[in-house]
Amino acid sequence: MRLPGGEMLTWSDRPGENADRPLAALAARLVPAGARVLLAGAHDPAVLDALTHARVTCLLRGYRDAATVTGRADQVVVAGSAGLPAGEEYDVVIAGAGLDAIESVEGPRLCWDEILARLAAALRPDGELLLRVPNPLGLHRLVAGDAWYAGRADAEWTVDGVLDTSRPANLDQARVRLATAGLGVVTCFAAYPRMDLTTALLATDQLSWRTTNALFDAVLHDACTSGFAGRFVLADPARLAVDALHAGRAADLAPSWLVLARRTGTSRSTPTPADMGEHVGAHGLPVALVRFGAVGSTVVEVIDGASGWHWRRPEPHARTEPHARPEPHVRAEPHARPEPHARTEPAPAPYASRMVAHRDPAAPDGPVPDGRLLRSLLLDGCLRRDTSRLRHLLRGYTDWLTGQADDGRLTGAVALAGAENLVVAGDRFAVLDPTWRADEPLPVDVVLARTLWRFSADLLTGGYAHPWTSTLDVAGLTVVLGGVAGRDLDRAVVDAAVETEAAVSATVRGLDADGPIRLAADLRAVTPTDPPPGPRSYQQLREAWLRQRDENTRLAAALKWTEELLTSRERALRRAEAKIDLLSGTLGYKAARLAITPARLARRGARAATRRARAIVTRKERT
Template sequence: MNPVRLIGGEMAGWTDPSPVSGALAGRLLDLLRPLVPEDGRVLVAGPHAPSLVDVLGSFASVTCLVRSQSDALALGGHCDTVLCGTLAKLTDTDRYDVVVALDGVDRLCSPEGPQHDWAESVRVLRRALRPGGALLLTVENELGVHRLVDRGLATSGDRSWSPLGEFGTKPGTPARLAERLTADGLTVGWLASAWPLPTAPSLAVAVEVLRDGPAGALAAAVTGAVAVAYADQPVLADPRRLAAAAVRAGLGPELAPAWLVLAVRGDRAPTALPGVLTADGPTGALPSGRLVEELLITACLGHDLPELRRVLGLWALRHPGAGFDNLVLDGDTLHLLDPARPNREPGVVLHGFARTLLTGGYAQPWPAAADVPALTAILLAVAGLGPEPPDCPEPGPAEPRPVREHEEQVRRFEHRLAEAADQLRHTEIELAKREAELRRARLQIAAFSGTVGYRLTRLGARAARQAVRAVRRSDPS
């Protein structure tokens, strides 16, 4: 029996790229198990990876709703029923215990039918829930970090016919999102920010935890997730610095790439989900303190040499192979955030930090150290590890390629070239002066060498030298 049902508005010859995937999404779906009764039904709305559908299929009867006909055929072997068509064709006759829309609602309508905005799409999904049913929804933040650093346009691609940003009805903050869902008769039980990308999250942090939790450890977790997603990718600005600054300033939920929300139709309290969830599962208590990398950059900006020696000394004594973005310092206590992350040679760690200082345009107490090897040697000496940097440092993890930092490097090179040009002009002026003095001296020598007095003086000096040599030969002693 063919599980694919064409309900109208299906898109033939089209496929939705980048469906939701990742281990975190699988962990999150597995946490929905207590919400599904025996022989319960789950609706998966939008493009999702088949592996995620298989997770739900292990404990529920799964129905998928996609607009692409080719995507529907690909999902046919992973779920009980596939509804192929636009969201507007979804009827109220079928009710589900859980509705999953981790891709959001932007790719549920097709150009072959009515174009529902965000609010209308959410209402359709709510009507598909049984009383007491749960909705797991992803809402992309149009002002998230991923938008702020993206070099492309938000209006490009397959969603170009849909209203975006200030032209749509999508809520722009977590607070507004909760208010809108409550107004539609849904009780919000869990609201979290998703990092680093809406379609491939690897970290979910509850909004209240991200706003009021230990900023240092949370900033490190968010930075690590963003660094992996944007490794060796061209971006407008470094997303790691932007995300960490947002978390430290208490704006992490507002600048998160997306929000994950679990809401229940009615007044029943939904199942509580973890405050911090990664691909490996819920995390334990996070340590307090500040990230070592932030402390070192702050000390460099303030030319605080005692603080630099203190922090680098503690690092060299206790965790010399750990990266500065994997350590939190609370007083004089260092906490390792991810013990599974491999260690590197101390010289390699300091080499990477020196590159961060120079490529990021950060001020530092040694302006004469204009290249990475020279600055690495100084940092090694400050840490008490010797003055010699590694000859061939092993390559570190790939980093984002921000345009802003590249422009800062160009500015520094232009400044150094301007200084070199000034020195060259000064040298040319000094050479011109020396050449003029040498020409004057040669003219004077040539002028005096032709006079009678000059010739007589030379003859007298020669006769005197001959007389002295004759006296010395005649002296028997």
């Protein structure tokens, strides 16, 4: 560890564990074996783990952060950007936390361009810089419940926004400043869902023109839903990200960008067209890097090959070669592909005997289906009240399920794929991510009802407009959608689908044996007036409150009508009682009572004589 001055002794920038695994996978792919790497700023420990095949120098401003990485890197420098070792050059410089995480308050203050110039000067000719650029108008800012300009935390001693003209405010400005520093942009990735959490890196040029791509749709929705779960936001970030994708603006709304730039060797004041970016596939880089599942899950790449997009699980060190390199700064071939690694089965859950699904360790693999996401098409049909389109989609899905079934039952990934995991291209359906597979065959009606129930719950709790009556509950709308799909689903089938959903969710979450029971109870309790799960969106909470108000108004009107009906019936009963009381005091009524009395007494006597005769006959028969 070196302390040349400017260190912050009690400060720490250390991010959370597994907060940037896609960056670690990208760094492992970019860095060749034996290369000299400068890791500028505090990063997710997974990034350092991915660079064990390289010679790493860590530049940190916080002494506490440096103490945690000492022994894991070849050299640790505790200082600001002014503390860069003089005369040392690197093959790759990684500033995945941005340039603000390099500047120290204990040393000379430098502007954004000056820090960038120092990092660029530390690169060898044809060296590469991987830099994170924050977006002051990103998704995280648009949905934040707290104003960014009102922050008074210790880490917010600098103004990070469009008010600071010394920093790039958009991706084009960042490209211009990189070109000015002698760096030509190779490619850019949009990092979602937050500045402090990256679970998806998506190529910006692909985001701009593949606006209906099912993969981007699903990845953005899942990343923003899980990334903002439990947080109070102004609007649903997943809905906003998907809408931005369909408008071709998902790259513009990314919370941050990861820019890969290469040193050109000469500095120029204005960028050339070659510096403004190239296609992702031209350099063998992934189109997308996505962290699948919970924290610590594997990062999966999407490669743009000759036959289209396909899944690929990267090696821990994708650019590592077994032979020695003549010079550390010589790069590997960009198209070099490692050998497939051995896959192991996942550890069984504590209640493995009751598991209804398992995760395939080899998935996802193979080609990525091209088309649109079924969930988006169904939502679009509901918002447009296009019942013919909905009927076509749902009946096509039902026919596809029937064609995949064996003796009326479905297995594998098809049995668990919902509308959020199905790709539609014309009249063809395909599973986007076949990772989870059913252990036991499921009836076609149960699989259909489970998909429709999940979509109905999202439709009602999300407050989406649809062409059916507003008094339907989730199970009722599921039955209606089943009819649109051409199947007569009753509530018993829907209840079986809810139990299947609870069992599958418990398996995915790794819950104990009582988990499916609790989840099933919670799922059955979902009502149209509930807010959707995930982020606590003010917009969606207000919509839920409006639905509750309308429901209370309807119930109050029904209660008022019932009270009025009871009041009218009570009044009619009182009038009838008054008439009876009035008639009971007349002479005719009394005479009628006297005439009827002998007849009543005679009838009672006849009944008693009949009972005695029957008793005598019964005793004689017994004797």
